[in-house]
Amino acid sequence: MVEGESDLPVVTIYYDRLRRLLNTTDIEPYIERLPYLGLDIEEKAQDYIKIEYNPNRPDFSTDYGIVRALKGLLGLEKGCPKYEVHRSDLVVQVDKSVEGVRPYIVSALIEGITLDDETIRQIIVMQEDLHHTIGRRRAKVSIGIHNFDVLKPPIIYTTETPDFKFVPLGCVEPLSMKEILNKTPVGQKYGWIVAKHPRYPILVDSLGQVLSFPPIINGELTRVTSATRNLFIDITATDLKAAEDALAILVTTLADAGGEIRSAEVHYPNLTLLTPNLAEMEMKVELRRVNRLLGLRLKGEEAVECLARSRIDAEYDGGMLRAKIPRYRVDIMHPVDLVEEVVIGYGLDRLTPTLPPTKSVGRLHPELKRLSAIREVCVGLGLNEVMNLSLISEAALYTNLGRQAQEAIKVEEPKSSEHEYLRDMLIPSLLLNLSTNIHEPYPQKLFELAKTFHRRGGEIVEEYHLGVITSHSEANYTEAKSLLDAITQQAFGLRCETKPASNPLFIQGRCAEVKGGTLKGIIGEIKPEVLQAFNLRMPTAALELNINQAIKP
Template sequence: PIIYTTEAPDFRFVPLGGVEPLSMKEILDKTPVGQKYGWIVAEHPRYPILVDSLGQVLSFPPIINGELTRLTPATRNLFIDITATDLKAAEDTLAILVTALADAGGIIRSVEVCYPNLRLVTPNLSEMDLKIELKKVNRLLGLRLKGEDAVECLARSRIDAEYDRGVLKAKIPRYRIDLMHPVDLVEEVAIGYGLDKLTPTLPSARNVGKPHPEIKILTYIREVCVGLGLTEVMNLSLTSEEALYTNLGRLPKEAIKVEEPKSSEHEYLRDLLIPSLLLNLSTNIHEPYPQRLFEIAKTFYRRGSVVEEYHLATVISHSEANYTEAKSLLEAVIQQAFGLKCETKPASNPLFIQGRCAEIKVGVVEGVVGEIRPEVLQAFNLRMPAAAFELNINQAVKQAATYYK
């Protein structure tokens, strides 16, 4: 049998890819995966572990496997373990994984999992039944499909179904965990029918919409940045404490944090855009250089209530990226986008190298420009120098928008 148990942080084994035994605490502190996911178990006095009948370590979930489980081209038999805090999530993940392997020619075998009060045979690949009235399908899609036509459409989406007295009855494959409601069948019918065959129609309305004046200004600023050779990115407004504060040496004093976030990667509203751009660079370290990115998005602050303001941020990364290049780009953006002459004065900022940082104040446009500190680059696992600037363009956008009203 394979035993799921716990061990003290000083318990030692050879992690996957390692040569020497490390304690479980050392794995959390010293290995890349431990540093990334260690927070999940770090607060507990004992850590979860999977061992075989000989006491050999198979896995330290959810951190890393043992070296014993290394796969080679000669490997033919796989034991798949899914560890989760939610049973349904674990069963769904296992079903997707094993059916993908079966589709590649593998043979699925069952495992009995014994809990103190429950015994499960996994994987559970039983189908789910969904049904929906055909008239509802036709009403939502604007079609006049017959029962056999709808069944054929579902078959093209790899879903077995039958039509009986006005109702479509479908057998949902276990790996299709995205199908949760009868209305999801409508989308599968549409896909099987062919989205390109659907004729789009505009809803009848007496009012005619038009872009908001602020959107016109932001679009113009984007066109200026693209014309200067920058690539636009669009990040989520929520980010992690590590990216927004820890990596920059900032304290989350006035931070706006989501209550009970589903992920530590999305728990703080951004008050700066540059950290997100540095994350973009860190996920593209193997792409060609130079990399020149920009983003225009709302940032969020506490000023009694929560205030939203538009920011423009740019980052440049290559072997010779420096303050001079960033300032040159800044001057071009301010001149072409706002018709203003850039003025800077020396400043100090924890994000930038001392002596290679300046603040900007031109009319209602203000911000900061500089070379990113090596410690910050290291925190984001970046290998190339980087320079950046960020501008608060909120008032400039609002003022310019008044001319379009």
């Protein structure tokens, strides 16, 4: 199961399931090979193992996907897994009204599957992993998994007004779609995706029974339990390829779990699709390029064997490897990705470290030497260095400071509200550092030397800044000015002039503009309102210099 909101997702695999899937009592040799698939072992307990995997491999979010890859690596099963899609008479009708809301849907049936509680949990984990990766937190793709046996086809994908009511998953009383967005936790979390539209997307069967309100919540009617044997999969999206990618990963996993894949015919107003499409993807790469990048001397048939162990079919002809890639491997997008699959199949542990052929000696870039010298000066003045992320929240960069977000550089679809904007100054990050250390001893004196980002003339410009902050019961402008003079003289050999200035970050009358040679910046005492916004209790003074030109060789 995926654990919380860690940087990389984690899947928990129970040893008894692993023994059953691998048909062996001794699973230790298999566990030892996990790191050579690019997986990290987080924890080994008595009954389970926790494995961290890269988000670009959502097929690793269940034990079925990991076992599939392990069998290839160990030569138990080689080449592209074969999945047969059987035709069915299921039809999904797409109403024209969804075009401006969430225009695409792909579907499939999974018949004859046997589900236990752990399999259901793993399927839900995969569903959420796909939501967060391919689905961009459901904005791009969302998935519904339903008990098909309670439905009466055809399935209709249409829209309804916000007042339309049905019983959502986990409830016993009907709620309107508007109430679902406003009152339920999942509606409050994802409601922004559809709230701007006058009508909301909905899936119903021919009797008007509600399957799903995508991308928010399923209906209680189609709840999946261990007694469910036939599943209906719906994937709605704003991008058709992303929907097809997610469907391929999901149905192949369910096939590995014992289900039979059956197609659905999706009727759009001007198009008919038969989904899922599990046709293998084709790609080619020169063997010479493979050997050059890996430092190996593989023959054509050896490279083909390596790809087979990575569960990829390949042929070698005329110096070229022609590969057929299983549809669930949506992470393979470039010939270099094939090179990586070759070395995984070859065995990362078989690679021999070698020294570079060149005898030249590297040295620091002149700019880095200047930055190191500045750091030494700051440390000598009793400042502690911090290193923050370049991304920061809107509140910290603008709202708390009383600044307007003009020419702001915002991340599209950020993963977290704490990492929305590229910062154009360092002081907000230093204030955050102080706010997370209010219970530590004072005085607290920090500095940061890092790049800032600015939008100028339609381009993004990067500039090095130096930020300094001091916080204690007697921190004031005079102390900050003393630090400024010491830093500029010792690190740059300059004397800077200060001129009274106004800035929303600093107290009026205790703020100045800094100029000296190629240096320019701002200095002052932080306003009480700003300190309160960051929950700071001590007087604080800060300065920030643009040193970009001063460090040029």
